[in-house]
Amino acid sequence: MRRTRQASSCANREIDSIARDFLRRRGPACVVHLGCGLDARFDRVDDRQVEWYDLDVPEVIALRRELLGDDAPRYHLLAGSAFDQAWFSAVDAAAERAFLFIAEGLFQYFHKQQVKSLLVALRTHFPGAELVVDAFCPWSSTATTCACGSAAWGCAITGE
Numbered sequence: 001m002r003r004t005r006q007a008s009s010c011a012n013r014e015i016d017s018i019a020r021d022f023l024r025r026r027g028p029a030c031v032v033h034l035g036c037g038l039d040a041r042f043d044r045v046d047d048r049q050v051e052w053y054d055l056d057v058p059e060v061i062a063l064r065r066e067l068l069g070d071d072a073p074r075y076h077l078l079a080g081s082a083f084d085q086a087w088f089s090a091v092d093a094a095a096e097r098a099f100l101f102i103a104e105g106l107f108q109y110f111h112k113q114q115v116k117s118l119l120v121a122l123r124t125h126f127p128g129a130e131l132v133v134d135a136f137c138p139w140s141s142t143a144t145t146c147a148c149g150s151a152a153w154g155c156a157i158t159g160e
């Protein structure tokens with residue numbers, strides 16, 4: 001349990017650092033955090049230019065509004081499933097910006113085919129965007145080993 005928390009907090013810091021680097025390289029940018037939970041990454045990495053979207057299922061977004069507050073200038077909450085492409089049009093307002101998608105602690109709960117379909121749709125709809133995810137090694141049954149990585153579209157999405 002302790003190691004799981006350590007891995008998760010390392011991943012959290014690493015993804016903050018990847019997001020800051022993206023904002024330095026490609027800002028003014030737009031970041032979409034898929035499955036944001038109660039994470040406060042916007043407050044940690046805000047470069048005062050980014051348009052930021054935190055997306056989660058409606059129950060979690062309602063809880064966020066209650067505990068952490070509502071939308072603010074350059075900060076937006078989206079209620080819905082990451083896998084329902086309805087949210088794509090909500091972020092189109094920032095279409096002229098470079099996009100970074102963050103999926104931390106999300107994809108491991110879904111089937112490979114579902115994740116792959118979302119990635120293909122993101123690549124098609126947001127050419128030039130970048131993605132950062134955390135990934136757990138399949139051989140680590142206790143899920144304590146975690147690696148983060150970012151990729152720009154252009155890498156092949158293969159597999160079943």
Ligand SMILES: C[S@@+](CC[C@H](N)C(=O)[O-])C[C@H]1O[C@@H](n2cnc3c(N)ncnc32)[C@H](O)[C@@H]1O
Nearest residue numbers: 035036037039056057060080081082104105106
């Ligand atoms: C393990 S938590 C990670 C939260 C946050 N990213 C972090 O690292 O602190 C997984 C989050 O994914 C959200 N989630 C689950 N299914 C989802 C879906 N279909 N679309 C968007 N978010 C989803 C959950 O509500 C939860 O907030």
